[in-house]
Amino acid sequence: MLPPSLSLPVPPAQTSPHTPHAAPGRRPPAADRVYAHVKRGVLDRSYQGGTLLTEGGLADAVGVSRTPVREALLRLEAEGLLKLYPKKGALVLPVSxxxxxxxxxxxxxxxxxxxxxxxxxxxxxxxxxxxxxxxxxxxxxxxxxxxxxxxxxxxxxxxxxxxxxxxxxxxxxxxxxxxxxxxxxxxxxxxxxxxxxxxxxxxxxxxxxxxxxxxxxxxxxxxxxxxxxxxxxxxx
CATH class of the missing domain: 1.20.120.530 (GntR ligand-binding domain-like)
Structure with missing residues (x-):
């Protein structure tokens, strides 16, 4: 059974040392901005273990479409920080x-x-x-x-x-x-x-x-x- 989501404030989108730098004067690609936003929230526990993140909510928070959100979430799942549930969202995995x-x-x-x-x-x-x-x-x-x-x-x-x-x-x-x-x-x-x-x-x-x-x-x-x-x- 999918654990319930937690109601937490959405941290502002920021760049991350793990995100490729864009050329001077240009914003990073949308997927990189979502990746940095979510990763920062997971690492500083703004998004705690057991939090369910939705594509729509992240798209609104970062100001992008859902396509780069999916790309960013796949990267974070590969790093072991999230577990994706199709049509439901991404669950932040607790530290085991x-x-x-x-x-x-x-x-x-x-x-x-x-x-x-x-x-x-x-x-x-x-x-x-x-x-x-x-x-x-x-x-x-x-x-x-x-x-x-x-x-x-x-x-x-x-x-x-x-x-x-x-x-x-x-x-x-x-x-x-x-x-x-x-x-x-x-x-x-x-x-x-x-x-x-x-x-x-x-x-x-x-x-x-x-x-x-x-x-x-x-x-x-x-x-x-x-x-x-x-x-x-x-x-x-």
Missing amino acids: AQEIADVVETRLLIEEHAVRKAVPAPDALLDRLAELLAEQRRQAAAGDLAAVAATDRCFHAEIVRHAGNDILGRLYDQLRDRQLRMGVAVMHAHPDRIAKNIAEHAGILDALRGGDADAAARHVHQHVGWVRHLVRGDAI
Whole structure:
């Protein structure tokens, strides 16, 4: 049976880093605008798991015909964010316990290795991590959970990038959307984790500053691995 739709505000259409850039002075193609609009809403939980999106509603929200809406929804279904139901709409899929487990396992494999390889950390990395940590504190104070999640992800991605393994970096980038969506969901469900996450980032940074690869890996393991307990609960 198709789950009921939720009545949520429609977020404004915006471009996305996953959407091809149009030539200067030109609007992106209609399908790209719909894709960016829906994807942003799914990642920041404006469209929560269980929400039924209709072609007509999205066409009106973005100001396009239904044809590019169908194209955009097919792309998002291929990415595992939606499930299409012919003549009914597209269901936003919730984050499952299995997805949480898979992402945590993959992150630990990549990030514990990367943080060890990042030692001794160059000044450029340490300065960038300190900048992201300060930015995350400002975003948390403002209550912008989507921004906090995005900066959280950037913090870890910087460490992976400085490990110097391009193949691992590309693999890690493939987790981007799942990390962002899970990050926002976890912060909504566990608001106490926001301050703890920031403190744990500070611990990782301190270990890197001290040149202690073992301590840095332990901090990463504790920071990323705590999410495992969510696997025993409901989907988010």
